[in-house]
Amino acid sequence: MTGLVILRSEVLVILRSEVLVILRSEVLVILRSKVLVILRSEGLVILRSEATKDLLYFVFLRKMRKFRVIMIETLKDTRNLPDSALEELLESHDATLAQRLKDTAREVCLKVKGPEVLIRGLIEWSNVCRNDCLYCGIRRSRLGVPRYSLTAEQIQECCERVWNDGIPTFVLQGGENPAAAEGLIPTIKEIRRRYPSAAITLSLGELPFELYAALKEAGANRYLLRHETANPEHYASLHPAGMRLDCRLACIRELKFLGYETGMGMMVGSPGQTTLNLIEDLRLMQEMAPHMIGIGPFIPQDGTPFENCPSGSAETTLRLIAIMRLMFPEANIPATTALATLLPGGKQIGIQAGANVIMNVYTPITERRKYSLYKGKTDV
Ligand code: SAH
Numbered sequence: 001m002t003g004l005v006i007l008r009s010e011v012l013v014i015l016r017s018e019v020l021v022i023l024r025s026e027v028l029v030i031l032r033s034k035v036l037v038i039l040r041s042e043g044l045v046i047l048r049s050e051a052t053k054d055l056l057y058f059v060f061l062r063k064m065r066k067f068r069v070i071m072i073e074t075l076k077d078t079r080n081l082p083d084s085a086l087e088e089l090l091e092s093h094d095a096t097l098a099q100r101l102k103d104t105a106r107e108v109c110l111k112v113k114g115p116e117v118l119i120r121g122l123i124e125w126s127n128v129c130r131n132d133c134l135y136c137g138i139r140r141s142r143l144g145v146p147r148y149s150l151t152a153e154q155i156q157e158c159c160e161r162v163w164n165d166g167i168p169t170f171v172l173q174g175g176e177n178p179a180a181a182e183g184l185i186p187t188i189k190e191i192r193r194r195y196p197s198a199a200i201t202l203s204l205g206e207l208p209f210e211l212y213a214a215l216k217e218a219g220a221n222r223y224l225l226r227h228e229t230a231n232p233e234h235y236a237s238l239h240p241a242g243m244r245l246d247c248r249l250a251c252i253r254e255l256k257f258l259g260y261e262t263g264m265g266m267m268v269g270s271p272g273q274t275t276l277n278l279i280e281d282l283r284l285m286q287e288m289a290p291h292m293i294g295i296g297p298f299i300p301q302d303g304t305p306f307e308n309c310p311s312g313s314a315e316t317t318l319r320l321i322a323i324m325r326l327m328f329p330e331a332n333i334p335a336t337t338a339l340a341t342l343l344p345g346g347k348q349i350g351i352q353a354g355a356n357v358i359m360n361v362y363t364p365i366t367e368r369r370k371y372s373l374y375k376g377k378t379d380v
Contacts, residue, residue, distance in 0.1 A: 007086030032316045068097050072104050075326045080286075086279050090319055096191030098319060104183050105322035105354030110195045112329040116371065120169045120201070120334070121162030124363040124371040125150045125184075129175025131205065133228075135270060137301035137372040138175050144303060145180040148367045149180060152187045157190055158362045168198040171224070172358060178203030185218045192219025197259075204250045209258075216258050223255045224263035226294060230284035231271065233275045238270055252288060263332075268320060269312020278320065292357075293324055293331050296338030299374035314343040318353040332357050 018295020038270050071089065075081045081089070084184060090103060124150035127138040138145060150158070170191060171182070181204045191200055201222035202215060212223070227237050227248055232256055235245040255262045266281045267273075297312030317339050334357035343349060347358050363371060371377075 005083065005152055007363075012375055018227040019114075025120070025152050044096045056235050066093065068092070070189075071235050072083050072097075072101050072326075075323065076104055076108060079327050079329070083276075083279050086282065086323065087275050089323060090278060090316060092241035095258070096227045098315070101319060102322045102353040105325035106352055108329055109354045109356055110324050113332075116356075117351055118169070118332065118357045119167050120166075120171050120357060121146070121158070121165070121167045121362045122171045122173060122337075122359040123150070123162070124361065124368070125155055126177065126180060127367075127371050128177050128180060129163075129205075130178075131176050131243065133243070134238055134305045135298060135374075137265065137304060137374055139304060141295075142301075143373060146370050148370050149174075150367065152190070152365070154346050154364060155187050155192065156194075157366065159195070161187070162362050163195060163198070166196075167360070168197065168256065169201060171201040173203035173204060173224070176207075178211060179214050181207055181215070182211060186212055188215060188218040199364060203263075206248060208355040209254050212251075212254055212258055213259070216260060218237065220260070222261040222263070222292070224267040224294060225252055225253065225255065225267075226263070226267075227281070229273065229277055230231055231282040234270075237272050238263075249288075256288075261291040263294055264288060264295075265292075265294040267298040267312065267338075268295055268317045271306050271309045273298075273312075278316075282320075282323065285324075288326065289328075291331065293328065294336055295324075296336035297319055297342050299312050299338055299341060299376065301372065301374045311342055313348065314339060314374060317342075318349065321350055337377060338363070338374065 043283050049234060068088070071081065071085050071148040074091075075085075089097075092098065121136075126147075128147045128149055129136075129138050129140055131140050132139045136142075156173070162170055172188075174180070184204075188200060188202075191198070199222055200220045201224060202220045204215075205225070223370060225248065227245065228238060230245070232245045235243075237250075252262060264285060266278070268278070278372055297314055297317050298306075298309075299311045300307050300309050321333055321335070324331065333355045334346045335353075335355040335358065340346035351358070361368065
């Protein structure tokens with residue numbers, strides 16, 4: 001049982017089941033020999049020992065900044081907040097609060113991940129895709145997209161440029177195409193042979209378990225598979241019939257089972273998405289504990305069913321990056337190209353909000369424009 005106490009209609013207290021709550025008019029005491037919280041009308045006092053790290057407690061007065069600040073501190077200390085507080089952080093018009101959230105995330109990032117920004121070399125190896133995701137510019141049915149797949153030689157050339165730039169991580173991304181993914185196996189073996197210490201990250205969509213296993217065996221060790229949205233109905237509204245959230249999540253579990261460092265994430269502001277959906281995304285990731293989390297704003301692409309839909313918000317994306325840094329301090333979180341497309345200087349601004357990874361595009365110039373996931377994609 002989770003305790004929910006509303007005090008004087010301004011205070012919301014949510015406590016974990018094992019915590020004993022004693023409530024007396026203006027004074028609230030939470031006791032378990034470890035924690036003592038005293039709430040008086042003029043403020044909040046929190047006393048606790050080290051042993052309470054996992055304790056989720058949360059108290060705030062909706063209209064008072066000092067309590068909103070406590071919200072951020074609580075998120076930092078407990079790596080968690082109730083839905084209502086997350087909603088507040090995502091939707092608040094208080095610019096000082098939002099800045100504080102980002103600053104706190106940056107601080108935690110520096111402490112946990114260090115000052116280094118990790119650079120990845122992104123090779124968009126093919127835009128041939130069997131899927132027809134409604135938002136995506138390389139969806140199967142979008143006409144006028146010249147389709148390409150890099151040859152093994154071209155991929156090796158890209159890797160060489162990435163490596164020579166001092167970047168030890170290759171990210172091979174492409175449309176979902178199991179036969180072509182299988183065809184990549186010798187190339188991955190060769191990359192692994194040439195660069196034994198490099199990280200080889202794949203992002204090739206939903207594939208059969210055996211193929212994930214074979215790619216791992218060939219030398220790949222990381223995999224990015226965004227869940228896109230954690231809400232099944234919302235997922236269904238973004239994808240054609242036949243694509244299902246639970247299949248995608250099953251793939252993510254399989255990848256983790258196989259020992260891949262696994263990434264997930266969602267588009268921010270995709271058509272029909274609510275703040276509550278974003279909170280569902282955070283809850284799902286708490287459950288799945290991904291090593292990497294990639295999020296970016298939705299950006300419409302011409303010739304897709306969503307071509308006239310508005311873009312997602314860069315500000316919401318930044319706040320989510322910050323919240324995720326506080327919820328998942330160890331995760332690798334990129335400041336994505338989609339964010340930079342919407343917001344000039346977005347990569348740097350994303351780092352300032354708690355991201356620690358940047359993906360630079362190494363796809364050959366001749367093919368780059370064909371990997372047209374969304375409008376105006378910047379070619380970094
Ligand atoms: N086929 C792979 C890679 C997909 S493209 C897979 O299924 O995982 C990589 C990511 O780009 C997608 O996961 C999606 O989150 C993002 N994306 C696609 N279309 C987009 C759009 N219109 N705006 C913003 N991001 C988009």
